[in-house]
Amino acid sequence: MNLEKTKNNVAEQVDDGYYKGEKFFYYSGSSTIVFVYDRTEPRGLVGTLYEDIKATKLHSYNYSGNEFVIENCYKNKLLKIVFEDEELLNDLADRSMNGENVLSEYMESVADVSENNEFALVSTKSKANLEGMKISAEIAEAKVRNIQRAVQMKIEQKKNEMDVIRRQFETQLAVIQKQMKRIGRVIGMIELYAGISEELVCLKEGANAPDDAPIYIRQMTIYMDEEYADYSDGGIDVNDIDKFNEWLISDAYKELLPNDKCVVSFRPRRYRKEYADARMTAQMELYNKMCFIYMRNGDNIYCVQTDYLYIIDQLIPSKDEAQKIQSKIDESNFKKYEQEAQEEFTYQYMRIGIFLQGILDRTEIFSPIPLGVSIFDVDNSNGFIKFLYDADNVLTNGMISFSDWKKQTSELICEGSRVLVVNPYSKKGYQDRLVRYYSSEWSVPDMPSTDIYTVGTTDYNPNSWKDKSKCLCIKYQPGGEVYSWGKYATERKNRLTFVIYTHDSFVFNYDQLDMNMIDYYLKDRVNRKNYLSMMPILKNIRKLLVVEQEKEQQFALMLQGETGKSIETILESINWWKYKNKWKRYINSDDAKAYRMIKSKLTK
Numbered sequence: 001m002n003l004e005k006t007k008n009n010v011a012e013q014v015d016d017g018y019y020k021g022e023k024f025f026y027y028s029g030s031s032t033i034v035f036v037y038d039r040t041e042p043r044g045l046v047g048t049l050y051e052d053i054k055a056t057k058l059h060s061y062n063y064s065g066n067e068f069v070i071e072n073c074y075k076n077k078l079l080k081i082v083f084e085d086e087e088l089l090n091d092l093a094d095r096s097m098n099g100e101n102v103l104s105e106y107m108e109s110v111a112d113v114s115e116n117n118e119f120a121l122v123s124t125k126s127k128a129n130l131e132g133m134k135i136s137a138e139i140a141e142a143k144v145r146n147i148q149r150a151v152q153m154k155i156e157q158k159k160n161e162m163d164v165i166r167r168q169f170e171t172q173l174a175v176i177q178k179q180m181k182r183i184g185r186v187i188g189m190i191e192l193y194a195g196i197s198e199e200l201v202c203l204k205e206g207a208n209a210p211d212d213a214p215i216y217i218r219q220m221t222i223y224m225d226e227e228y229a230d231y232s233d234g235g236i237d238v239n240d241i242d243k244f245n246e247w248l249i250s251d252a253y254k255e256l257l258p259n260d261k262c263v264v265s266f267r268p269r270r271y272r273k274e275y276a277d278a279r280m281t282a283q284m285e286l287y288n289k290m291c292f293i294y295m296r297n298g299d300n301i302y303c304v305q306t307d308y309l310y311i312i313d314q315l316i317p318s319k320d321e322a323q324k325i326q327s328k329i330d331e332s333n334f335k336k337y338e339q340e341a342q343e344e345f346t347y348q349y350m351r352i353g354i355f356l357q358g359i360l361d362r363t364e365i366f367s368p369i370p371l372g373v374s375i376f377d378v379d380n381s382n383g384f385i386k387f388l389y390d391a392d393n394v395l396t397n398g399m400i401s402f403s404d405w406k407k408q409t410s411e412l413i414c415e416g417s418r419v420l421v422v423n424p425y426s427k428k429g430y431q432d433r434l435v436r437y438y439s440s441e442w443s444v445p446d447m448p449s450t451d452i453y454t455v456g457t458t459d460y461n462p463n464s465w466k467d468k469s470k471c472l473c474i475k476y477q478p479g480g481e482v483y484s485w486g487k488y489a490t491e492r493k494n495r496l497t498f499v500i501y502t503h504d505s506f507v508f509n510y511d512q513l514d515m516n517m518i519d520y521y522l523k524d525r526v527n528r529k530n531y532l533s534m535m536p537i538l539k540n541i542r543k544l545l546v547v548e549q550e551k552e553q554q555f556a557l558m559l560q561g562e563t564g565k566s567i568e569t570i571l572e573s574i575n576w577w578k579y580k581n582k583w584k585r586y587i588n589s590d591d592a593k594a595y596r597m598i599k600s601k602l603t604k
Helices: 047-056 072-082 086-097 108-114 118-124 127-194 224-228 238-256 278-287 319-330 336-362 375-380 402-410 427-433 515-523 528-563 567-579 591-603
Strands: 004-006 023-027 031-036 059-062 067-071 198-204 215-223 261-267 292-297 300-306 385-388 418-421 451-454 456-458 471-476 496-499 507-509
Touching: 086 127, 127 336, 198 238, 215 224, 224 238, 224 528, 238 292, 238 300, 336 375, 375 385, 402 507, 402 515, 402 528, 451 471, 456 496, 515 528, 528 567, 528 591, 567 591
Parallel strands: 215 261, 215 385
Antiparallel strands: 023 031, 031 067, 059 067, 198 300, 261 292, 292 300, 418 451, 418 507, 456 471, 471 496
16 A cells, blocks of 8 residues: 655644644545544544545545545546645745745655656556556646646736836836926926027028017918929928028018018928938938928018927917817816826927027017017017917818819819819829720820810710710820821821819819919918819919910900900900800900900990
């Protein structure tokens, strides 16, 4: 009979050489017999282990031998009961974590196996003994696994304790870092006020504005590439600041810096520009968002740039932003993250204010400055400093948006209308608009060039060959050559038919274009970002309208000398002649006929 002892922490000696509360396990081939021995109790069966085994109802009891018999099928459940002594496991885990080899005493059950190879075991051990050894090894495995789990729990406990300590350190470190950040910000403000690392340049010299003229600080940031309006090579960038400055001081400053004394923020570009590679594009995007502050005093123009100014979209906060922040501060339930956002918002504009105050106090740009004038107390500056909220209240003059204007005018396109077609599209995307079918891509002619066309109709519908409803179209001469089977190439002579739709972004109703509307959308800096890609088209439209108006003005002056009518009356008659028919026309498309009909109308 092979006995294995596992001693608990009770060490009271009894007469027969065993300790009080000791547990004994005996394994036979078919069953597991558990002895729990204690001389202080009747029949020697007592203790927690007895109660645990009894509660499981996994046993049968042999009174003659004082034995609990546990069938092998319940062995794993028994092991769970026997080896979850929390106090013992904690003790073993602590000893193990202190470097003590607590596992050695549990390896005795498998030592005999480890010292013999498989062939020796087969030849020297009986089946019963081998089964006993197997069960002993399983018990040892269960013990080791329980100790392993206890050690892991201890490790997790220690880890949690260390996490608490780490979080305490992180909290303290965050406080220190926040203090350092505040100190750094104060240093940055001092440097902004003092003009350290500041580059101040006088671009144009002249007479100062009157001393009592107010200084207007404009809210909106202006983008140089949009104002310069050179759309070649994607527009100007930070490398073209000198080119922009030359253009600005030539005459453009009167529009971009409209007040005799004013401060306006500029950035080279609103949107990114593609360069040689992605790395260079990313780097240049940062440079193209640098902030340049332009100042005007009469005919004197100054530009200042400093690395201490962050990228900003507007020079002063909007009224709504300031009111929202103030209302949040006044609320009792002002949340922490909202407070941090308010602090960041305040700091962003505080830096700008400190910078502008430094300009007033340490430079002669706007001198003389009345004593006590402060950027942070405009209301008490006696009107010497004024904020212009030109980025607030979009479309305050009641003008419709560009997209709505484009839609409304385009919906009026019909047969006989004149349309401006702009050619930014590819053959591949629009070859189905051609009435004629082309079997290969190389044979497709050029698309309509940018020009003014008269609208007609066609039975051809690109969306469905079965649909024979009329579609709007234009006719144009693409040029090039035509190839025929068995013949040489010949010059193309016939015009081609190209289908258009009123919702096409590249089609404008030329008859509905108005110079005042075009000028408004060209100058509308608040909403320009929504139709920036259309700016080159609008500039071309304006050029076409100017040419047409000049011709009409010359025509009107000629008629005025013969009829004695006012220019306004003659221009009304010219418009009558242009639009009275279904087919709209230019004043110079048939000058003789136009002259005869308009003069007849004027002399009636």
